[in-house]
Amino acid sequence: MSLDHRLSPEHEELRRTVEEFAHDVVAPKIGDLYERHEFPYEIVREMGRMGLFGLPFPEEYGGMGGDYLALGIALEELARVDSSVAITLEAGVSLGAMPVFRFGTEEQKREWLPRLCSGEILGAFGLTEPDAGSDAGGTKTTAVRDESTGEWVINGSKCFITNSGTDITGLVTVTAVTGRTDAGKPLISSIIVPSGTPGFTVAAPYSKVGWNASDTRELSFSDVRVPFANLLGEEGRGYAQFLRILDEGRIAIAALATGLAQGCVDESVKYAKERHAFGRPIGDNQAVQFKIADMEMRAHMARIGWRDAASRLVLGEPFKKEAALAKLYSSTVAVDNAREATQIHGGYGFMNEYPVARMWRDSKILEIGEGTSEVQRMLVARELGLSG
Template identity: 55%
Template sequence: MFELSQEHEDFRKVVRDFAEKEVAPHIADWDRASHFPTDLVPKMGELGLFGLVVPEQFGGSAAPGQGDFTSLCVAIEELGRVDQSIGITLSAGVGLGINPILTYGSDEQKARYLPDLVAGRALAGFGLTEPEAGSDAGATKTRAGRDEDEWVINGAKAFITNSGTDITSVVTVTARTGTNENGTAQISAIMVPAGTPGFTVEPPYHKLGWHVSDTHGLTFEDCRVPAGNLLGEQGEGFKQFLKTLDDGRVAISALALGCAQACLEMATDYAGTRMAFGRPIGVNQGVSFQLADLAVMVEAARLLTYKAAWLKDELAEGRRSVREVKHAAAIAKLHSTEAAVTATRIATQVFGGNGFMEEYPVARFYRDAKILEIGEGTSEVQRMLIARGLGLPQA
């Protein structure tokens, strides 16, 4: 059975120390100003956070053909415990930026992009979601046609993380490149370097939460890139992004776990010191029972998250099946994200009026949590996948 090794726990302490020293003192100001801290990314790179699943030949720390996905989840959890925006910057930077290139890229593509991405000198995005194609990603309308030795891309993407920073180097975009024999859209993935003519990064969204995370819409108008920018094989984009999302769901589960853990810690501390009617409010069962329930949710989220991460690492070693990982990822993502949303509600309630004030971190976590139930597959999609994993008939 799985368990975190002493090396993982030692690594947790390193990341927690980094988050508390480099993020915690500044995050309220960054959040208030919706400021993306570009200078923090190289520091995360120096710590090795972007290279945990990347082979040493590209600057990472993983053995050839292997990657310690569990360590990545530890890092995301600990960053997310201090701030969710910084946690998603790492999660998306690796899962959506680095992993598609690492998994499907050519030797030339890997050599060109991975060293800077691993070092934190650059970030990459993954353009999948569109204004009319979210959960139904197969409804992609962005198109890419061949014109001799170039792809010409036209369309739009929505809600793309790490796509418009000063250090964004490339965005991998899914696009229709033809029609399959059965009449379905042929989807391919194409790499579009930042600054390419015809590639426009729209103004940042005014979001409910994740104020420190970089998120933009993207438009492509006769955007031309070399034919060699195709990622993997033509027509394989649908399979590629499904695999990418499977991994991302475990990472989002770790991010949600960090959120729930932070809320449990803050609310427990507050309940032990906030006085009402001459005694700490934690004495009251109305408060203590809620925190007890929250502790159970957090512990379950931790076990589900790290079981899924462990299975992912076992899969890399050939000891588990893709089906097992997909099922565990959906379960972990569903429970952890819904637990995180509940955790923020409980913590805000324990803080009372103070919980509604922005100077208390619980308010930021409350705003940040809801997107966890939406991104990387909604809760409804996770329930569909879990039901499918049970072998139930499908429509």
């Protein structure tokens, strides 16, 4: 594969377009929405019109015919300004639509992807449960066949599910135990549950530390019935399917984390030039300069990491280790840069009117969501041939 991570003219045009959108459309509105914990419907509609939700999908399904690198570019530019908007796109594409594209039947793709790609509806991925987070194999949600009606009967609950309760949420792909092996191990399958299905209840939004303009909910399923045809992929292959989805999603989260890290640099450079102390800009002080230089170094290296992983995915090469490394490193530096940006801003960094306060609150979840930092280290160790 090429070691040149410079963008093609098409990718660079996309980057500039999303950068302009983030600064001209997202930045002026998101602060108020964030503080009011309101979902950015107008912004999401505009993102849909721009084709951002269809970036990595073929045109035959309503997509833009791009690739995962294009998705990462868009996520990074959005997260430089705001992570709530970025995670809405990330979850809508990599967790909502991608399972349908990767594992769905042709009928399922034709039914769901055009509306998902246009942003008309959002999809969600119901994996995490109160007792099954990193240990996804501990899934307790069940789906039992009712042969008399040709339906799955689903019971259980999910938690921390992004995009699951908005006014435009169209479906949630739910992982559930559908049987047992001869050794008694659970067979986990993925099943599409359309929003509004009787027995499918969406709780009120969580009160969160960050990502306050994104939608995150707890879901419950009480004798929820959907047709056998809503099975996504092969029965009993749900565990392998979502591992693949999470491998890809880590690249997307790494791009988002890189954007947050770079946004901290952007805001710190701006503030260091404008803020005066002792008769001169604080950016004249070498201590501040060195902090910002280190922040830029971290963001730059994180960018190389996620683009490398994305390039391997696009080329059809193994990328599991590189995705885990990119997610681990970028999430770490996002937290580091957010902390340093807050320090550079001093007391103003603790005020919500400044973007870095939002970035500080948003950064920590990046070390947890879509695989904790500990899980990433475990995956890297396994890829190096270590086990235990």
